[in-house]
Amino acid sequence: MSVFTTLERDELAEFVARYPLGRLLDFAGIAAGSENTNYFVSLEQAECVLTLVERGPVQDLPFFVALLECLHQADLPVPYAIADQSGAALQQLKAKPALLQPRLSGKHIQQPNAQHCAEVGRFLARLHLATADGALERQSDRGFAWMAALGPSLLAELDADGQALLTAALAEVQALLADLPSLPRAVLHADLFRDNALFDGHHLSGVIDFYNACSGWMLYDVAITVNDWCSRADGTLDSALAQALLAAYAGLRPFTAQEAEYWPVVLRLTCVRFWLSRLVAVQEHQGREVLVKDPREFQGKLAARQQVSLKLPLAL
Template identity: 65%
Template sequence: MSVFTPVTRPELETFLAPYGLGRLLDFQGIAAGTENSNFFVSLEQGEYVLTLVERGPVEDMPFFIELLDVLHDADMPVPYALRGNDGQGLRELCGKPALLQPRLSGKHIKAPNNQHCAQVGELLAHIHMATRERIIERRTDRGIDWMLQSGAELLAGLSAEQAALLTPALDEIAAHKARILALPKANLHADLFRDNVMFEGTHLTGVIDFYNACSGPMLYDIAITVNDWCLDEQGGIDVPRAQALLGAYAALRPFSAAEAELWPVMLRVGCVRFWLSRLIAAREFAGMDVTIHDPREFEVRLAQRQQVALKLPFAL
């Protein structure tokens, strides 16, 4: 189970009292997380999610709270920090920053179709448009500089075949760094995988886990999303699903010529980011009772992105 910090019932009851949401009925750890401790919490007045933030500095927490407030105020189906009777959304439990948020309805989609992907593209466009005129600044700790440094450090432990794949990818990132950072920006989810979006049927009901959110190029967010939602069985891009996602996005925010030109590069950047972070997680959490995603998945996807036929629609 991916709960790094265990919580006892008395500790939780004391934490929940200021919210005035009634008696604690039940709580259980959520096994899917890989970076934070998450719990489903049942109270007399409803269902909630408790998050203990395990990674990242405490000073970043006001960013997450403000971003989710902005998106909630824009009528997007996101969790947001509930306030206790002291008006505070960020509190502490077991020595960790802690948030209580409403539990969103729906379930994750393992095999998305074109309609699911179109709704995800539309959602992503709404997130970007809600923040691009007033970006809440936060530099990601998994950005280009981190990729270049971590990739160089990991190369010695890779096979010759893996190194032959990663080395030119790192060289490409370094060569295009300035152009990537000059692309149109907004606030990004930066981790919009299938397990962070919920649906009821084909209706999108929620998007969760904003703890990798940051400010940066919108195209990077789109590449990360396409790299997970629009896959064929070999790890390549399923073109009809990708076209549905990109078309729905572009209908709300048309792409620029610079974005169209860097699109294949950004797909590869997105693969490098998660290949490296999963390699590091596999090393750090080896032998622990923690969910570890397979690094090989993004190694395969990076290999598949060496040639990209899919183009961005309606580039201006």
């Protein structure tokens, strides 16, 4: 169970007393998280999620609060930090940064169809359009430079095929770092996997877990999302699902010709990002009862992306 910080009922009751939402009724740890501690919290006047931030620099938390408020104001279905009776949104609990947020309705979809993928594509375009003005900025701590620096140290963890695949990918990372293109930028969710989206039927009712959000190429965010939502079990892309997601996205934010040129490379490098982060998580949490996703999933996806036939839809 991925609850890194255990809370007792009395300390949680004391914490929620600072909010104008009534007494604590019940709470339960959420097992699905892999980086932060999350609890469902039932109060007399609201159903909430409490997040204790376990990873990342504390100085970035005001960015996350401001981002979610921006998206909430843009009428996107996202959680946002509830302010306490003194007006403070960012809190501390057990020496950890803490945020109390409304609990969104809906459930996760494990086998998405084209309608689900189209909903996600539209959400992503709206997120990018809402933040394309550059008013909010955060550098990723797991970007291309991180991949280039970390990757060689993980080669010894892999078999011969994995080493060859990662070595080739790291060369592609280095080539991109040497000549970074100026692709359209915005704030990215950067982790919009199926377990971070909630649906009521075919309607997207919520997107959660923005703690990897950062500034970057919009195309990078699209590639992360396609690699999760539109992949088959063997790592290959389902073209019908991918085309539904890309077309819905492009209907709101058209792709550029330069994005189409870099699309295959970006699809591969987003696989590298999650392959490496999962290898690190396996090392860090070895022997602990913590949810760690299988690194081999993204090794397989990277292998399948060596040839990319899926193209971005471009306006004629």
